[in-house]
Amino acid sequence: xxxxxxxxxxxxxxxxxxxxxxxxxxxxxxxxxxxxxxxxxxxxxxxxxxxxxxxxxxxxxxxxxxxxxxxxxxxxxxxxxxxxxxxxxxxxxxxxxxxxxxxxxxxxxxxxx
Amino acid sequence: xxxxxxxxxxxxxxxxxxxxxxxxxxxxxxxxxxxxxxxxxxxxxxxxxxxxxxxxxxxxxxxxxxxxxxxxxxxxxxxxxxxxxxxxxxxxxxxxxxxxxxxxxxxxxxxx
Numbered sequence: 001x002x003x004x005x006x007x008x009x010x011x012x013x014x015x016x017x018x019x020x021x022x023x024x025x026x027x028x029x030x031x032x033x034x035x036x037x038x039x040x041x042x043x044x045x046x047x048x049x050x051x052x053x054x055x056x057x058x059x060x061x062x063x064x065x066x067x068x069x070x071x072x073x074x075x076x077x078x079x080x081x082x083x084x085x086x087x088x089x090x091x092x093x094x095x096x097x098x099x100x101x102x103x104x105x106x107x108x109x110x111x112x113x
Numbered sequence: 114x115x116x117x118x119x120x121x122x123x124x125x126x127x128x129x130x131x132x133x134x135x136x137x138x139x140x141x142x143x144x145x146x147x148x149x150x151x152x153x154x155x156x157x158x159x160x161x162x163x164x165x166x167x168x169x170x171x172x173x174x175x176x177x178x179x180x181x182x183x184x185x186x187x188x189x190x191x192x193x194x195x196x197x198x199x200x201x202x203x204x205x206x207x208x209x210x211x212x213x214x215x216x217x218x219x220x221x222x223x224x225x
Binding site for chain 2: 034036041042043044045046049089091099100101102103104105106
């Protein structure tokens with residue numbers, strides 16, 4: 001049973017446009033959410049996170065939105081750059097097991113020049 | 114500061130053998146976690162160590178084990194290797210107050 005789902009395996013966008021990556025979760029105990037970016041043959045790199053007490057967090061070109069009632073979060077990248085092309089993973093954790101991250105299956109983002 | 118270091122980067126083992134992977138966390142980080150990444154299952158949590166104690170364990174068979182040393186360095190061991198154990202094994206460390214992890218580049222294990 002996948003507790004964190006990324007239903008789009010791939011996404012292509014034009015350089016300069018907005019990239020929107022989506023993630024759904026089923027476990028209502030999750031209260032902290034993270035996005036990681038991964039290049040081939042490298043470990044995931046932390047991008048941005050959000051606590052369940054917030055509904056939005058921004059860091060430069062990256063914004064994460066959390067809709068708790070829908071158990072849905074999204075990562076917006078504006079403007080998208082070719083260097084953003086990578087696999088993006090959504091991850092979630094629950095208080096009490098904060099060190100255990102449950103990951104989605106990832107979305108391959110391709111930003112076309 | 115130096116990142117999370119995993120050794121070796123690549124490993125080829127034969128079915129039935131055992132393997133030990135090593136992870137050195139970021140200096141000052143006392144929590145070390147291990148994840149397995151496979152094309153079919155994505156990133157799955159193996160276990161987490163803090164101050165030499167296993168705090169969390171994922172849903173993996175007992176062939177997968179780990180330990181942490183007093184300097185926070187960690188090792189994971191897989192015994193009686195199976196073809197399905199072929200994967201990228203990622204180690205991540207975290208500071209006591211943080212939720213986020215810093216990952217190493219991983220060890221690519223191939224079982225033949």
